[in-house]
Structures are given as C-alpha cells and as structure tokens.
Amino acid sequence: MLLEYIPLAYLILIAVSFGLVTVLLSSLLGPRRQTAVKDASYECGLPSEGIQYTQTPIKFYVVALLFLIFDLECVFLYPWAVHLGSLGLAGFFGVLVFIGILLVCFVYEWKSGALEWD
Structure with a gap:
C-alpha cells in the first residue's frame, strides 16, 4: 500500500533538494557588493519623488476582501456549470439557494x- 507513494516521495525529495541547492549556491557564489545605487529607492525606473510612505485607507482593504470573497464564490459556480446535466433538478435548486445567499450578502454589503x- 505505502509502496505506491515512493515515487511521490522521490519527487518531493528532488524538488526540495533542488530548491535548497540553488539557494545555497546563489548565496555562496553571488556577488556581495553594496552600492548607493542598490540601496536607493526604485520606482518605475525613475528616482522616487515626494513622500515614500503613505497610509492606505482601510476602505481599499474592505473592497479588496469583498472582491476576493465574491470572486471565490463565482469560482465555486464553475464545477456546477460543468456538471449541470448530471446533477438534475436538485442541483439546479441547490445552486439557486447558493446564489440567493450570495445575493443577500451582496445587498447587505451594498446597503451598509x-x-x-x-
């Protein structure tokens, strides 16, 4: 039973070894020269102008999280659409309940x- 997992264990061992070896070789062989140009701020290929640090409004994070939540829910609809024919009427009404819950949540977020x- 466990013998079936030996090729997977080899693959994981090779992947981890490759990652560790490349990081180790780059740290040993890579250049270590620090210059003022490397330490300077870099913004779109031009020297930075103005304030380097500004606070981002919390509204941006709220909208971003809401987008991720509703986008993830849309991803859940894809497998349903692929197997709609085999799910029958029960699958159709199940997804209608799912979309109804999403709609109620969306209206709540909109009204709030x-x-x-x-």
Whole structure:
C-alpha cells in the first residue's frame, strides 16, 4: 500500500533538494557588493519623488476582501456549470439557494456602505 507513494516521495525529495541547492549556491557564489545605487529607492525606473510612505485607507482593504470573497464564490459556480446535466433538478435548486445567499450578502454589503469610496 505505502509502496505506491515512493515515487511521490522521490519527487518531493528532488524538488526540495533542488530548491535548497540553488539557494545555497546563489548565496555562496553571488556577488556581495553594496552600492548607493542598490540601496536607493526604485520606482518605475525613475528616482522616487515626494513622500515614500503613505497610509492606505482601510476602505481599499474592505473592497479588496469583498472582491476576493465574491470572486471565490463565482469560482465555486464553475464545477456546477460543468456538471449541470448530471446533477438534475436538485442541483439546479441547490445552486439557486447558493446564489440567493450570495445575493443577500451582496445587498447587505451594498446597503451598509462597504462599497462606497466617500
């Protein structure tokens, strides 16, 4: 039973070994010259201008997280669409309940103002 996993163990061992060897070789053989140009800030190929650090509004993170949540839910709909014919009417009504829950959550987020930038 466990003999079937030996090729997988070899593959994992080779992958981990390759990663460790390349990191070790690059740290041993790579150049270590620090210059002012390497330590300078870099922004789109031009020297940085203005304030380097600004606080990002929390609204950006809220909208980003909401996008990820609803986007992930859309990914769950793909397997359903592929197997719709074999799921029958029960699968159809099941996904209608799923989409209904998503719609209620979306309306709640919309009404609570989480999607507003003001």
